[in-house]
Amino acid sequence: MTQDMDKNTRDASRRIGQIKARIAGMDLVCSGTLMERKKKCGRPNCRCASDPDAIHGxxxxxxxxxxxxxxxRVVSREQAGMLAGAIANQREIKDLLRQWERETEAIVLGDRKRKS
Incomplete structure:
Protein backbone atom coordinates (compact mmCIF):
# COMPACT_ATOMS: atom_id res chain seq x y z
CA MET A 1 0.00 0.00 0.00
CA THR A 2 2.89 2.37 0.76
CA GLN A 3 4.34 1.65 -2.67
CA ASP A 4 0.97 2.56 -4.22
CA MET A 5 0.95 5.83 -2.28
CA ASP A 6 4.52 6.60 -3.36
CA LYS A 7 3.63 5.84 -6.98
CA ASN A 8 0.52 8.02 -6.74
CA THR A 9 2.59 10.83 -5.22
CA ARG A 10 5.19 10.53 -7.99
CA ASP A 11 2.46 10.50 -10.64
CA ALA A 12 0.78 13.57 -9.14
CA SER A 13 4.15 15.36 -8.91
CA ARG A 14 4.83 14.52 -12.56
CA ARG A 15 1.43 15.92 -13.56
CA ILE A 16 2.14 19.09 -11.55
CA GLY A 17 5.41 19.44 -13.46
CA GLN A 18 3.51 19.19 -16.74
CA ILE A 19 1.05 21.83 -15.55
CA LYS A 20 3.92 24.16 -14.59
CA ALA A 21 5.53 23.68 -18.00
CA ARG A 22 2.30 24.53 -19.80
CA ILE A 23 1.84 27.69 -17.73
CA ALA A 24 5.49 28.72 -18.20
CA GLY A 25 5.06 28.39 -21.98
CA MET A 26 2.38 31.08 -22.07
CA ASP A 27 3.37 34.63 -22.84
CA LEU A 28 0.49 37.13 -22.73
CA VAL A 29 -2.30 36.74 -20.16
CA CYS A 30 -5.27 38.99 -19.42
CA SER A 31 -8.89 38.76 -18.39
CA GLY A 32 -11.95 40.20 -20.04
CA THR A 33 -14.16 39.76 -23.05
CA LEU A 34 -13.51 40.73 -26.64
CA MET A 35 -16.40 41.77 -28.86
CA GLU A 36 -16.61 42.57 -32.55
CA ARG A 37 -19.24 45.17 -33.44
CA LYS A 38 -20.55 47.08 -36.40
CA LYS A 39 -22.33 50.39 -35.83
CA LYS A 40 -24.50 53.03 -37.44
CA CYS A 41 -22.95 56.48 -37.05
CA GLY A 42 -26.23 58.38 -36.63
CA ARG A 43 -25.67 60.91 -39.41
CA PRO A 44 -28.84 61.04 -41.54
CA ASN A 45 -26.96 61.54 -44.84
CA CYS A 46 -24.59 58.59 -44.32
CA ARG A 47 -25.13 55.39 -46.32
CA CYS A 48 -25.33 53.39 -43.09
CA ALA A 49 -28.65 55.09 -42.26
CA SER A 50 -30.43 53.44 -45.19
CA ASP A 51 -28.21 50.52 -46.26
CA PRO A 52 -27.70 47.72 -43.68
CA ASP A 53 -24.64 46.49 -45.62
CA ALA A 54 -22.94 49.89 -45.24
CA ILE A 55 -22.74 49.76 -41.44
CA HIS A 56 -19.36 50.97 -40.13
CA GLY A 57 -16.87 48.55 -38.67
CA ARG A 73 -11.91 50.06 -24.61
CA VAL A 74 -11.92 50.08 -28.41
CA VAL A 75 -8.82 48.31 -29.76
CA SER A 76 -7.34 47.79 -33.22
CA ARG A 77 -7.66 44.55 -35.19
CA GLU A 78 -4.04 43.67 -34.32
CA GLN A 79 -4.59 44.37 -30.63
CA ALA A 80 -7.80 42.31 -30.74
CA GLY A 81 -5.84 39.35 -32.09
CA MET A 82 -3.30 39.61 -29.29
CA LEU A 83 -6.03 40.05 -26.68
CA ALA A 84 -7.94 37.02 -27.94
CA GLY A 85 -4.88 34.85 -27.36
CA ALA A 86 -4.16 36.42 -23.97
CA ILE A 87 -7.76 35.91 -22.81
CA ALA A 88 -7.66 32.26 -23.96
CA ASN A 89 -4.37 31.81 -22.05
CA GLN A 90 -5.89 33.27 -18.89
CA ARG A 91 -8.83 30.88 -19.07
CA GLU A 92 -6.51 27.92 -19.66
CA ILE A 93 -4.33 28.96 -16.71
CA LYS A 94 -7.39 29.05 -14.45
CA ASP A 95 -8.24 25.50 -15.53
CA LEU A 96 -4.64 24.36 -15.03
CA LEU A 97 -4.59 25.86 -11.52
CA ARG A 98 -7.72 23.88 -10.64
CA GLN A 99 -5.95 20.72 -11.84
CA TRP A 100 -2.83 21.66 -9.86
CA GLU A 101 -4.96 22.09 -6.75
CA ARG A 102 -6.49 18.61 -7.21
CA GLU A 103 -3.03 17.06 -7.65
CA THR A 104 -1.76 18.85 -4.54
CA GLU A 105 -4.73 17.56 -2.59
CA ALA A 106 -3.98 14.03 -3.80
CA ILE A 107 -0.37 14.34 -2.60
CA VAL A 108 -1.21 15.90 0.77
CA LEU A 109 -4.11 13.61 1.59
CA GLY A 110 -2.64 10.53 -0.07
CA ASP A 111 -5.79 9.91 -2.09
CA ARG A 112 -5.51 7.14 -4.62
CA LYS A 113 -8.65 8.11 -6.48
CA ARG A 114 -8.31 11.22 -8.58
CA LYS A 115 -10.94 13.04 -10.59
CA SER A 116 -9.84 14.16 -14.03
Whole structure:
Protein backbone atom coordinates (compact mmCIF):
# COMPACT_ATOMS: atom_id res chain seq x y z
CA MET A 1 0.00 0.00 0.00
CA THR A 2 2.89 2.37 0.76
CA GLN A 3 4.34 1.65 -2.67
CA ASP A 4 0.97 2.56 -4.22
CA MET A 5 0.95 5.83 -2.28
CA ASP A 6 4.52 6.60 -3.36
CA LYS A 7 3.63 5.84 -6.98
CA ASN A 8 0.52 8.02 -6.74
CA THR A 9 2.59 10.83 -5.22
CA ARG A 10 5.19 10.53 -7.99
CA ASP A 11 2.46 10.50 -10.64
CA ALA A 12 0.78 13.57 -9.14
CA SER A 13 4.15 15.36 -8.91
CA ARG A 14 4.83 14.52 -12.56
CA ARG A 15 1.43 15.92 -13.56
CA ILE A 16 2.14 19.09 -11.55
CA GLY A 17 5.41 19.44 -13.46
CA GLN A 18 3.51 19.19 -16.74
CA ILE A 19 1.05 21.83 -15.55
CA LYS A 20 3.92 24.16 -14.59
CA ALA A 21 5.53 23.68 -18.00
CA ARG A 22 2.30 24.53 -19.80
CA ILE A 23 1.84 27.69 -17.73
CA ALA A 24 5.49 28.72 -18.20
CA GLY A 25 5.06 28.39 -21.98
CA MET A 26 2.38 31.08 -22.07
CA ASP A 27 3.37 34.63 -22.84
CA LEU A 28 0.49 37.13 -22.73
CA VAL A 29 -2.30 36.74 -20.16
CA CYS A 30 -5.27 38.99 -19.42
CA SER A 31 -8.89 38.76 -18.39
CA GLY A 32 -11.95 40.20 -20.04
CA THR A 33 -14.16 39.76 -23.05
CA LEU A 34 -13.51 40.73 -26.64
CA MET A 35 -16.40 41.77 -28.86
CA GLU A 36 -16.61 42.57 -32.55
CA ARG A 37 -19.24 45.17 -33.44
CA LYS A 38 -20.55 47.08 -36.40
CA LYS A 39 -22.33 50.39 -35.83
CA LYS A 40 -24.50 53.03 -37.44
CA CYS A 41 -22.95 56.48 -37.05
CA GLY A 42 -26.23 58.38 -36.63
CA ARG A 43 -25.67 60.91 -39.41
CA PRO A 44 -28.84 61.04 -41.54
CA ASN A 45 -26.96 61.54 -44.84
CA CYS A 46 -24.59 58.59 -44.32
CA ARG A 47 -25.13 55.39 -46.32
CA CYS A 48 -25.33 53.39 -43.09
CA ALA A 49 -28.65 55.09 -42.26
CA SER A 50 -30.43 53.44 -45.19
CA ASP A 51 -28.21 50.52 -46.26
CA PRO A 52 -27.70 47.72 -43.68
CA ASP A 53 -24.64 46.49 -45.62
CA ALA A 54 -22.94 49.89 -45.24
CA ILE A 55 -22.74 49.76 -41.44
CA HIS A 56 -19.36 50.97 -40.13
CA GLY A 57 -16.87 48.55 -38.67
CA UNK A 58 -15.93 46.10 -37.51
CA UNK A 59 -14.84 47.68 -34.25
CA UNK A 60 -13.26 45.58 -31.51
CA UNK A 61 -14.14 46.24 -27.88
CA UNK A 62 -12.28 44.82 -24.91
CA UNK A 63 -14.33 44.75 -21.69
CA UNK A 64 -12.88 43.91 -18.29
CA UNK A 65 -13.18 44.63 -14.59
CA UNK A 66 -10.54 47.04 -13.29
CA UNK A 67 -10.56 48.55 -9.82
CA UNK A 68 -14.11 47.34 -9.19
CA UNK A 69 -15.45 48.97 -12.35
CA UNK A 70 -16.30 47.59 -15.76
CA UNK A 71 -13.94 49.20 -18.28
CA UNK A 72 -14.56 49.26 -22.05
CA ARG A 73 -11.91 50.06 -24.61
CA VAL A 74 -11.92 50.08 -28.41
CA VAL A 75 -8.82 48.31 -29.76
CA SER A 76 -7.34 47.79 -33.22
CA ARG A 77 -7.66 44.55 -35.19
CA GLU A 78 -4.04 43.67 -34.32
CA GLN A 79 -4.59 44.37 -30.63
CA ALA A 80 -7.80 42.31 -30.74
CA GLY A 81 -5.84 39.35 -32.09
CA MET A 82 -3.30 39.61 -29.29
CA LEU A 83 -6.03 40.05 -26.68
CA ALA A 84 -7.94 37.02 -27.94
CA GLY A 85 -4.88 34.85 -27.36
CA ALA A 86 -4.16 36.42 -23.97
CA ILE A 87 -7.76 35.91 -22.81
CA ALA A 88 -7.66 32.26 -23.96
CA ASN A 89 -4.37 31.81 -22.05
CA GLN A 90 -5.89 33.27 -18.89
CA ARG A 91 -8.83 30.88 -19.07
CA GLU A 92 -6.51 27.92 -19.66
CA ILE A 93 -4.33 28.96 -16.71
CA LYS A 94 -7.39 29.05 -14.45
CA ASP A 95 -8.24 25.50 -15.53
CA LEU A 96 -4.64 24.36 -15.03
CA LEU A 97 -4.59 25.86 -11.52
CA ARG A 98 -7.72 23.88 -10.64
CA GLN A 99 -5.95 20.72 -11.84
CA TRP A 100 -2.83 21.66 -9.86
CA GLU A 101 -4.96 22.09 -6.75
CA ARG A 102 -6.49 18.61 -7.21
CA GLU A 103 -3.03 17.06 -7.65
CA THR A 104 -1.76 18.85 -4.54
CA GLU A 105 -4.73 17.56 -2.59
CA ALA A 106 -3.98 14.03 -3.80
CA ILE A 107 -0.37 14.34 -2.60
CA VAL A 108 -1.21 15.90 0.77
CA LEU A 109 -4.11 13.61 1.59
CA GLY A 110 -2.64 10.53 -0.07
CA ASP A 111 -5.79 9.91 -2.09
CA ARG A 112 -5.51 7.14 -4.62
CA LYS A 113 -8.65 8.11 -6.48
CA ARG A 114 -8.31 11.22 -8.58
CA LYS A 115 -10.94 13.04 -10.59
CA SER A 116 -9.84 14.16 -14.03
Missing amino acids: PYYEWNRWKGGRLVH
